[in-house]
Amino acid sequence: MASFSELTTPYLLLDPVVMQRNIDFLQQRMEKLGVQLRPHVKTAKSLQVAQRIFNGGHGPITVSTLKEAEYFAEHGYTDITYAVGISPDKLARVARLNRADVTVRVLLDSVTQAEQVMAWAVREQVKIPVLIEIDCDGERAGLRENDPKIVEIAKILAKNDLFSGMLMHAGGSYHCPSKAAKEAAAEHERATAVAVRDRLQAAGLECPIVSVGSTPTAYFAKDLSGVTEVRAGVYVFQDLVMAGIHVCQLKDIAISVVATVIGHRPDKGWIMTDAGWMALSRDRGTANQEIDQGYGVVCAMDGTPYSDLIVTSTSQEHGIVALRKGSKAKLPQLEVGSKVRILPNHACATASQFDGYVVPDADQLAFWPRINGW
Incomplete structure (x- = not known):
């Protein structure tokens, strides 16, 4: 691969x-x-x-x-x-x-x-x-x-x-x-x-x-x-739903959507990515939890979450990344072309948007197919 x-x-x-x-x-x-x-x-x-x-x-x-x-x-x-x-x-x-x-x-x-x-x-x-x-x-x-x-x-x-x-x-x-x-x-x-x-x-x-x-x-x-x-x-x-009710921690979430930064809106405090709801799903399962994680928590490629950085809204192929409301953190400097990992609200819903999983296997990458449909 x-x-x-x-x-x-x-x-x-x-x-x-x-x-x-x-x-x-x-x-x-x-x-x-x-x-x-x-x-x-x-x-x-x-x-x-x-x-x-x-x-x-x-x-x-x-x-x-x-x-x-x-x-x-x-x-x-x-x-x-x-x-x-x-x-x-x-x-x-x-x-x-x-x-x-x-x-x-x-x-x-x-x-x-x-x-x-x-x-x-x-x-x-x-x-x-x-x-x-x-x-x-x-x-x-x-x-x-x-x-x-x-x-x-x-x-x-x-x-x-x-x-x-x-x-x-x-x-x-x-x-x-x-x-x-x-x-x-x-x-x-x-x-x-x-x-x-x-x-x-x-x-x-x-x-x-x-x-x-x-x-x-x-x-x-x-x-x-x-x-x-x-x-x-x-x-x-x-x-994130399971993390939000303390069944697990963020470090226990095994899947994430990898997205690319495709633009910025400094006037709005936005970072644009190429992962919209077609990649993340429309699931908003954390909306009524103690912490609303928007459409997903944004992490560096090593899996470390950026402070208070979430996907706040989506359209079909665009994800808007911003600091959660009320945060005093600073928006990270993510240049166009940078990659991020987005932790999903609902693993079942997000996984269903893809044909399979990219899986690091030693020094190589494997692709594990999945089935969708009924």
Whole structure:
């Protein structure tokens, strides 16, 4: 691959050492808590990253698109949870994978979906294992803990041995800056999951999979008894949202967008770069946090953040870099042609803007492709 000086910006830089440190940390934590980790590959969407997560092994994994499921299945990953509510138009692709000895579980939270999956499975004579989605904190899809439809749906699925268990995502943990709040979110997630499992068992239904997960709760859970697996994804790269709620530090963020300075507006205190929202994404996940990081924190090429320097606004191909409001720092002297690294608000969103990762490998550069689309 070309040298750094020959690369066209913007590009996505991945630090493999930082990434591996993040991978090892959570794996060791889950081992101490006695729970299997089912990484969510939606963040990286890269075979090379997955190989490092599993040290050359093949899963289990969580995916957010069927394109991910098909891609990873082609490369030997046969234990897959598709963690987005299923719709009838996607069942043919799910069935195709399950017929090829790849276990792809689907997710649902309604009687209608359960009946659709059941009818398809019976008609096509294929087993499609199903998880029921539970909402533990009002953040997203799913049935609430005491909803009688949980048992009703499980009974519908169990008639043809399609019921595999339940799944939940503690999305509210992304709004928990304090350690105590994250610990409480993790315990609430666990307790809710176990309570649902107990209700199902009381109704005579086995619930073999009790799946919970988010990066904040995975990092701050103190007890995971009753849980069979934890899902997390952004932990592999980390990002400014995670740093903003004190899950990680800036030094733990493994990806950054490399941009070139293309101009200045001294009258406005702006430095212009070639990384707009097409490179950084529109994600403003830190806007409601204690520190608003704009569209990203600006760093020198060695990864050292410039004091109070952020991307304050973007257009399609332009990024405006300036000091955050109220700062007393001095704007750094960055000449046209200078390179900077920009730490992302949301690793998943920023990575999705690129076809792959530029990865320093010893004295060489490697390119690790990723997949996008559905």
